[in-house]
Amino acid sequence: MMDARSQLLSGAGWRWYEPLLWAAVFALPALLPGHALIVNEIAIVALFAVSLDLVLGYTGIVTLGHAAFLGFGAYCAALFAKFIHPDPLLGLAVGVAAATVLGAVCSVTILRGSDLTRLMVTQGVALLLLELANKLDWLTGGSDGLQGVMMGPLLGRFEFDLYGQTAAWYSLTVLLLLFALARRWVQSPWGATLMAVRDNPLRAAAIGISVPSRLAVVYTLAAGVAGAAGALLAQTSGFASLDVFALERSADAVLMLVIGGVGWMYGGVLGAVVFKLMHDIISGITPQYWTFWMGLFLVVLMLVGRERLSPVRWFKRGQA
């Protein structure tokens, strides 16, 4: 039997195959330049799903309005590029900072109430922002979206190209960095207290954890990560439109987590890959009816069980 310390640490840290996996992913835009755009898209929604996993999977905060932070990050980054400075990294920082502040403000709304309350309140905030972006058309372009966002070269050297190679590498890098950071969070003593809050808030308070402060902090941090995804979205597409706030965005991220598995860092990434590829492939075959197949897949997934469908289920065991 393993001793206590190595057991505690065994789930943490990077496994030997993980750097290989990421290296392969980073090679994709070069190997398949024609698919760099979809790689970019997947990296962005994966980052958004990882952010949602922090609140939904690890802390148990039920939300259907996570797109509020994605959208806010997107619009702030796009506005910053258009009116202040075209540098992508500065814009990314602005998007993250803006979404983090919004997350801190909105965290007050999720401290109280049941899951149903949170479901409604989070969705309400996203709807509010959607209508604001629609109404303030002198600033945001309203329903036409914010157009004419010209990005400067990344690090002053790498221009965003039409094939989306630079964009893909940029998004993958941000995804990897924030993924590693989020993983460190959930494997820390602090992360363990989040899971304690998720499992049993009554007992969590009875061992000295301030439940409201945990909820507020994780919500704020996750909002920042979602803001990064939003900024990447706006910067790599040169565009921000109202649909970034849409309920569908939030719901899709929940679906990705359901597909990939909640409370498991790769769940969001895996879910994003499966969801986006299915979307791409099925809508290529049957553009109007792709949601039928998606629905069928979800029903089968839920009834048969993810574990039994997964070809790599034994790799998952014991990982955070």
Next chain:
Amino acid sequence: MSQVVLQAHGLVKRFGGITATDHVNLSLQLGARHALIGPNGAGKTTLINLLTGVLPPTEGRIELLGQDISQLPSHERVARGLVRTFQINQLFASMTPLQTLAMVVSQRRGLGARWWQRLGQDAAVVARCEELLALFRLTEVMHQNTAALPYGKRRLLEMAIALACEPKVLLLDEPVAGVPAGEREELLQTVAALPADVSVLLIEHDMDLVFEFADRITVLVNGAVLTEGTPEVIANDPQVKAVYLGHGEELHHA
């Protein structure tokens, strides 16, 4: 020299027209083994909830180590050393006993906000976890999922979590409730082996355990203190006998 560690002054809790706690005064001495007994519905659990801050009192005041804690939220009372267990297990289902204790010990030692370290990186925390696992006979099951543990082990984990909080005052809410006979002895031994400097308030239905364990007993009936004294005094008190052996037995099964 006796020193009072926990004191309740005139605690009252009303739920609408029902008075669940009726002007209760209670003093817990340092190192005490104090039992709180009473028939079902006497308000024992309500009193625990008032003391730990789960419920706000309607009237009255609570002092821990001489400081008024009546207005503090539960987690701050824990930080000051007032810790409880639950009558119905309140565990963290997705974690193993080891992970649970590592989390609680880290939190107690002020590492609960450390996001840059890994859980288990701190050797002192792990050493403390191993001590607790051994003390509560959980070493063999430390890697098993909490939800899959036998009931007696879960009951032990319930107490191990509380002791991991390094309590000065420990409120045990029916620690042996529902434990099957085979696993009972193990539990009784761990209760008896609790550190002497931890003051314990035991809420219990099991009279054998109470009279074996307690050096002082408070009897609660209908939310109010009926009487208080040493086990001998309580055992021979006619009022207590009436409550427990007379019509009290009906209350007991009500």
